[in-house]
Amino acid sequence: MNFGRLLRSAPTLWGLAGFLVVLAVWGPWIPTFVLTLLINLLLFASLAYSMNFIAGLTGYVSFGHVVFMGTGAYAWGYVVGTFGWHPLAGIVAGAAVGLVLALGIGSVALRFRGVYFAIATLVTALAARNIILVIPALGDGQGIILNLGFEPLTWFYTIWVILGIQVGLTYWVTHGRIGYGLRAIKSDEDAAKALGVDAARLKLFVFAFSGLFAGAAGALNVWTLSGVFPEPAFDLLFSLQMLAMVIIGGMGTLLGPLLGAVAVYLPHNYFLTVAVGAEFIVIGILVTFFALVVPQGIVGALRRYVPTLRGIIE
Amino acid sequence: MTITIAAVEVHKRFGGVLALRDVSISVAEGQVVGLIGPNGSGKSTLLNVMAGVERPTAGRVVLDGKRVDGLPAHRIVERGVAKTHQIPRPFLGMTTEDNVTVAALYGSWKVRDAGAAREQARKVLNLIGLDGQADALAASLTVQTRKRLEFGRAIATGARILLLDEIFAGLSPDELREAIRLFTHVQEEIGFGALVVEHVMPAVLTISEHVVVIEEGRKIAAGTPSEVVRDPNVIEAYLGTEAARAAT
Ligand SMILES: Nc1ncnc2c1ncn2[C@@H]1O[C@H](COP(=O)(O)OP(=O)(O)OP(=O)(O)O)[C@@H](O)[C@H]1O
Ligand SMILES: [Mg+2]
Numbered sequence: 078m079n080f081g082r083l084l085r086s087a088p089t090l091w092g093l094a095g096f097l098v099v100l101a102v103w104g105p106w107i108p109t110f111v112l113t114l115l116i117n118l119l120l121f122a123s124l125a126y127s128m129n130f131i132a133g134l135t136g137y138v139s140f141g142h143v144v145f146m147g148t149g150a151y152a153w154g155y156v157v158g159t160f161g162w163h164p165l166a167g168i169v170a171g172a173a174v175g176l177v178l179a180l181g182i183g184s185v186a187l188r189f190r191g192v193y194f195a196i197a198t199l200v201t202a203l204a205a206r207n208i209i210l211v212i213p214a215l216g217d218g219q220g221i222i223l224n225l226g227f228e229p230l231t232w233f234y235t236i237w238v239i240l241g242i243q244v245g246l247t248y249w250v251t252h253g254r255i256g257y258g259l260r261a262i263k264s265d266e267d268a269a270k271a272l273g274v275d276a277a278r279l280k281l282f283v284f285a286f287s288g289l290f291a292g293a294a295g296a297l298n299v300w301t302l303s304g305v306f307p308e309p310a311f312d313l314l315f316s317l318q319m320l321a322m323v324i325i326g327g328m329g330t331l332l333g334p335l336l337g338a339v340a341v342y343l344p345h346n347y348f349l350t351v352a353v354g355a356e357f358i359v360i361g362i363l364v365t366f367f368a369l370v371v372p373q374g375i376v377g378a379l380r381r382y383v384p385t386l387r388g389i390i391e
Numbered sequence: 392m393t394i395t396i397a398a399v400e401v402h403k404r405f406g407g408v409l410a411l412r413d414v415s416i417s418v419a420e421g422q423v424v425g426l427i428g429p430n431g432s433g434k435s436t437l438l439n440v441m442a443g444v445e446r447p448t449a450g451r452v453v454l455d456g457k458r459v460d461g462l463p464a465h466r467i468v469e470r471g472v473a474k475t476h477q478i479p480r481p482f483l484g485m486t487t488e489d490n491v492t493v494a495a496l497y498g499s500w501k502v503r504d505a506g507a508a509r510e511q512a513r514k515v516l517n518l519i520g521l522d523g524q525a526d527a528l529a530a531s532l533t534v535q536t537r538k539r540l541e542f543g544r545a546i547a548t549g550a551r552i553l554l555l556d557e558i559f560a561g562l563s564p565d566e567l568r569e570a571i572r573l574f575t576h577v578q579e580e581i582g583f584g585a586l587v588v589e590h591v592m593p594a595v596l597t598i599s600e601h602v603v604v605i606e607e608g609r610k611i612a613a614g615t616p617s618e619v620v621r622d623p624n625v626i627e628a629y630l631g632t633e634a635a636r637a638a639t
Contacts, residue, residue: 252505253504253505254496254497254503254504254505254508256505257489257492257493257496257497257505257508258493258496258497260482260484260485260489260493261482261485261493264482264483264484264485265480265482265483267444267464267480268476268480268481268482269482269493269497270463270464270465270468271442271444271464271465271468271473271474271476271480272465272468272473272493272494272497272498272544272548273465273468273469273473273494273497273498273499273548274465274493274497275463275465275497276465277463
């Protein structure tokens, strides 16, 4: 495919790529305060894209998604703290643990549909937290405290790379053969099977990506905190935040998770200094509004009400 | 090499209901077999068992000499057998063309490229006269058009044997004539075999070379259309004992 055609055929992808390139070039000059905010925003976006792979693309809502973040975080803490791995290698370890865990959980939980799937993943998250609490090598429930330096630029470029890969993969799985299969599954799984779609395999495939990236993001998150603690690592609010971002931005879309991340991160960060917890009122109202009024999220609403954007954003 | 699918001595139990008792039936590629029977007699259940949607409680399903009962539905599609739904189940948020494209991508043709699959889908839509609605959302289609889309999707999987569940139901006499003409044309063009479940007697009798009749899960008659309509068991099942006595 020639470059010009690709550019015209995938404006959203190129828009996102442009956004990322601007961030990368600007990176070294970003004031530290802004940089730390951006790192967190990109982290939220990364979690949103992770959730989008499963909830957005297949309609399987994973309430326990924080399990991948939490285990990714602990994997990072363990290899960095105990074996002295470089923190970047720790991110890879976090991603690998997320992937393996997703394959394990997914091959059982993805047999359940709807609320039963949501409950199955929720239970694994609660179980994983309680298991980690009693493992001596993982701090015996006290967490793992590390003393690593403040390296915002490294964190920034690390999350940048993770997010870049996610955007590319999201484009890849929403187009072509896999995209058709996923849309069919989301619409009517049994009818999809009746046309030859191997639904079990395709669901596990995207769930594996989902777990991998949540593991990587969870690892990066604790790197920026220089320590892993069981309660925040397995905080179920993360699962809800991830879902909120995807619902607000637009389930299964390419741009939606980023927009959803902005919509959730802004109130999150604002209320952090004003009234902790109040952000959930704002986020809750946003989610309710979108779920009831525009179930296709911001991207869906733009496509619906702004005809000129219809062929451009996805 | 033509393929054949056969249900052999199939039983199917749902809790207390014995939906199929010792039913055997077979369809070869190129052959059109009719399956008729009153409401609730087990026709859809038999199709589901053959398509891998349900497992038989006892008995076997044999495709091309190999046992396939117990295989998941998509594996059976891969081997060249596709089923339509009695109540159409299109992907509502997708266009007619995209619905058919899914079948072309994942069926037994194994078209990997989305562009080539869309090409195939358009050919199928042309063949079944739905090309005018290619870009319409499936949600906007009438029930009759959805039935035709079911048929189109099954064809687009590249199936060599189709299991068709009441695709002619609910048509006016004119529409029925037109639908039968289209079916015969497409069948001759592609040469697939078909097991056609139908309530509409004239439809089955015109298109089938062999007809099987089931009642309450049991096979009560089988033969050519003209043999079957004269069978006292069939007359009784359809019209009641009085009519059967009068006819003989
Ligand atoms: N999934 C199921 N669970 C329980 N019972 C079922 C199930 N599917 C079918 N049955 C029962 O099995 C029997 C046969 O049903 P089936 O749908 O195969 O009949 P049919 O011949 O296709 O009828 P119709 O002409 O109304 O479509 C019925 O008594 C039905 O209630
Ligand atoms: Mg039926």
